[in-house]
Amino acid sequence: MSGAEERLRRLLGGEETAWLVDRVHRRLEQGRPPTGTVTLATATPGQRRAIEVLLGRRAGAGASLSVSLDDVDRMLRDSGVTDGGLREAVVRLRGPIRDLAGENAAQAAAWKRAFARLDALVADRSELAGWRSWLESTGVVRRLTATADEARTSLDRLAAVLARLPSPGLPLGRLAAETCGDAHALDEGRPLATLALSAARALAGLPYAGEGGADARRAAWAAVGVHLDDLSSLVLCLGLSGDGRTPTGRMLSAAKAAGEPCVLTLRQLRRHERPIPAGLVRICENPVVVAAAADELGPACPPLVCGGGRPSAAVWRLLELLARGGAKFAYHGDFDWGGLAIAAAVHERVGFAPWRFDAASYAAVPSAAPLTGRPCPSPWDPELASAMARRGVRVEEELVLPELIADLGSAPP
Known part of the structure; x- marks a missing residue:
């Protein structure tokens, strides 16, 4: 380990300065510059002494501890600990900085693509507009699917199912087979079945979440012409x-x-x-x-x-x-x-x-x-x-x- 690296870890790599490094790391991930002042509401004597050693002066009195990030950046550059200042120091101590804004934008775009086919269908089916808003407000799709890619597969199948509803006299298994390529895709307990049943309730004018139980499920599907089997209807x-x-x-x-x-x-x-x-x-x-x-x-x-x-x-x-x-x-x-x-x-x-x-x-x-x-x-x-x-x-x-x-x-x- 070089002398500069040893000095960096001594100044900023200990437990007493971890809060400061973590704050700067979060700022950088959020796309914000490492400038301004950060404050620790309740500082221990050890944390206060560590900042005094870092800056070479008293860190004030009182319970809280405020640190100028500009001063820390300047000290690191002037002392030769890091040529890149505070940003470089945090990267060396914590690893590469994630681009959270970029990741969030990419994730939002992926979820928009996931809903694209369903949204195109809902645009022509005004009776489903309230249900679509309910999907968004409750986050039910994100709870039922692990990723945007998985959601896209389910929602594309859901759009295919809705394109066939209402459909008088259609068995549920046949509807699943013809729209999803899987006769059991709409079986109770499957994520797609949960979403499709809520949409069927919407088309029937029923509460989207609806009641539990086989009778309520059978009635909701029946309201859009779909039957679970030939004998229970x-x-x-x-x-x-x-x-x-x-x-x-x-x-x-x-x-x-x-x-x-x-x-x-x-x-x-x-x-x-x-x-x-x-x-x-x-x-x-x-x-x-x-x-x-x-x-x-x-x-x-x-x-x-x-x-x-x-x-x-x-x-x-x-x-x-x-x-x-x-x-x-x-x-x-x-x-x-x-x-x-x-x-x-x-x-x-x-x-x-x-x-x-x-x-x-x-x-x-x-x-x-x-x-x-x-x-x-x-x-x-x-x-x-x-x-x-x-x-x-x-x-x-x-x-x-x-x-x-x-x-x-x-x-x-």
């Missing part, structure tokens, strides 16, 4: 005409003759390719309507389909078969923002006339239950959403059950 109906030529048709015929509700799986409906003939089909949101109609009307109940909240893939498939059979639809649901969001999805998909589901019907029902949640439009009757916003109460479907059953009972055969 169900639809409840009553009074639908069947036929004697297919298994599903025979089930419907038997249930209608008995006046009993019928539960169909997506598997059954996917295998039933014939249109289901019908005239006016009423759609309700809650199973209690179907149960009451079966109790009161039995075999005389006209065609009734229950959406069961967010329509499942089985619900959409049944409505599709009914529409192909010439059916027209009338809809009733809960008078709350969630109910309007569900109805809007049904209206967009198959169209309907409101069944006691307009502004006048809402105003006629007393309720003290407060209306909460995010407002949603009612395209079949724009005044309904405005009336709900003004009144601020929700009306559950059960409160008008007698009127609904009376309508069903008076329907022409």
